[in-house]
Amino acid sequence: MAVLVLGCPVVTRDQAYLRPSRRSARVLLGVFGLRPNRRLAADWLVGALWPDRPPPSAAANLRSHIAELRRLLGTGPRIERAGDGYLLAATPGDVDTAQFLDLVHEARNSRDQGDNARAAVLLAEALALWRGLVLEGIPVPSAVQPQATVLDEERLSATEELEWAPSAPDDVPLELVLVCTDQLDEEPEVMLIGAVPSTASLEDLLDRTDAPRLAEVEQLGAADAALLHATPASAVAHDPAAIPLTQHRPGMMSARTEFFSRPLPADAITALVTHVAENRVFGEFRQVAFTPWRGAYGRVPPDATAFVHRAPAYLVKHTVLLGPNGAARRGGDALDWLTAGWAALHPWGTGGAYQNFPDPALTDWMTAYYGANATRLRAVKAQYDPENVFRFAQSIH
Structure with a gap:
């Protein structure tokens, strides 16, 4: 079970991709995937989903979308109540954004220790997590645009690091x-x-x-x-x-x-x-x-x-x-x-x-x-x- 937002927001379960049926629920899944393990106030989530003019039923709609996501997630990463908001409780392996950043960080540590071969493997593994653009198919809410920008920049850097000359074999001293x-x-x-x-x-x-x-x-x-x-x-x-x-x-x-x-x-x-x-x-x-x-x-x-x-x-x-x-x-x-x-x-x-x-x-x-x-x-x-x-x-x- 995992939350995937490096592409269309989906949940994986039993090797199948499960997509929330309602567009706002997909946006909400993307928001949680970009900010896992952080308490997100209910009012803040309403603003992320409806930045211009929230409907009168916004609070009830939010609870309905949360219920749909909980059904999709099953026993995997959980959306928990946290004070006046909610939190996606997940390990790094439960969310592709966290997994990507961890792999890139580990690759750079390996590279700094002189293990370029392992760094290349880790970077390739990190880049393979991307299935498209961040939250592809839906607009990225402005509330999580900074997180999406960081991921895009890290993806570009990881691609460059995987392909550049210092990672080439020793017989390419250019x-x-x-x-x-x-x-x-x-x-x-x-x-x-x-x-x-x-x-x-x-x-x-x-x-x-x-x-x-x-x-x-x-x-x-x-x-x-x-x-x-x-x-x-x-x-x-x-x-x-x-x-x-x-x-x-x-x-x-x-x-x-x-x-x-x-x-x-x-x-x-x-x-x-x-x-x-x-x-x-x-x-x-x-x-x-x-x-x-x-x-x-x-x-x-x-x-x-x-x-x-x-x-x-x-x-x-x-x-x-x-x-x-x-x-x-x-x-x-x-x-x-x-x-x-x-x-x-x-x-x-x-x-x-x-x-x-x-x-x-x-x-x-x-x-x-x-x-x-x-x-x-x-x-x-x-x-x-x-x-x-x-x-x-x-x-x-």
């Missing part, structure tokens, strides 16, 4: 990079960076995508690829102070990072892309890289090494590069741009940062870099370097 070069007439680009085992594999991949053909792809060895840089040296012809950073010249590169455990909402992505692409400056190279985590990283316990960031799904690295003389003239503005982009995504981050990209803007950098491992690392530092000989701006202390 990195996404948003790039704006220092040439203002060049459009922003999105690069997908990965590795394939052979030329044949690359050709097969290109055949199945809209990526450039092999004739447009230059194959490089690892050593040559390491020397590549996206900023062109031609900037010197325009502004010597804006010479882009190259492999053999000094300049300024600054980065800010944060780890994330779930997909970003669409409005956050839109805000980030807008921030990267607007108010561009000649000689300033901008990049935001999304690097999938987990995999082999996640199979090591967080407390097994100094590196604590084993559970996150991906790392976001914001980078800005200036040429040799650009740092003195525009370095402050570039850092402000960097921090604004980082702050746009920060509300959805874990608070953890990648310590190999030191970030002087972090206020609590010990926690951001080392998390729960900071205490043990301080003890190691105190034992082996009590005089603090090996120190720098963000060394363990």
Whole structure:
């Protein structure tokens, strides 16, 4: 026996779907299903069923609908009298809304513990509970619209989490990079960076995508690829102070990072892309890289090494590069741009940062870099370097 409202409001009994005969009774079932185990005042229920003008017989009609639902529910979840109202007394397994939210919560816990396979199974099980829209076939009462909205958003998030790259097999290490070069007439680009085992594999991949053909792809060895840089040296012809950073010249590169455990909402992505692409400056190279985590990283316990960031799904690295003389003239503005982009995504981050990209803007950098491992690392530092000989701006202390 269960109350199902992730679709048409029905009751299941003996593998059969039982639908209340009267429309108002179906609405009432939906209201109880969206707010199980909560006392709902009789006047509040009347307002939910008849928001504009309750009929003179509203109280009697409510009691009649309650009686119909009780007959359908039988010995399963019960509608009980509670003070001046009613309550649907149910376990999580008795109501599909509670079951869905519990499964999603359990899936995210599994994912945060590095068990991506179990997380995927739980998310698939949660999404299978949906038979359509919330209360499909009847208008959602405004009194329970917030609960319906939360469920819709959680459904969308669960779908994205089930399908996104960090949940893919370990042999799909695909990195996404948003790039704006220092040439203002060049459009922003999105690069997908990965590795394939052979030329044949690359050709097969290109055949199945809209990526450039092999004739447009230059194959490089690892050593040559390491020397590549996206900023062109031609900037010197325009502004010597804006010479882009190259492999053999000094300049300024600054980065800010944060780890994330779930997909970003669409409005956050839109805000980030807008921030990267607007108010561009000649000689300033901008990049935001999304690097999938987990995999082999996640199979090591967080407390097994100094590196604590084993559970996150991906790392976001914001980078800005200036040429040799650009740092003195525009370095402050570039850092402000960097921090604004980082702050746009920060509300959805874990608070953890990648310590190999030191970030002087972090206020609590010990926690951001080392998390729960900071205490043990301080003890190691105190034992082996009590005089603090090996120190720098963000060394363990």
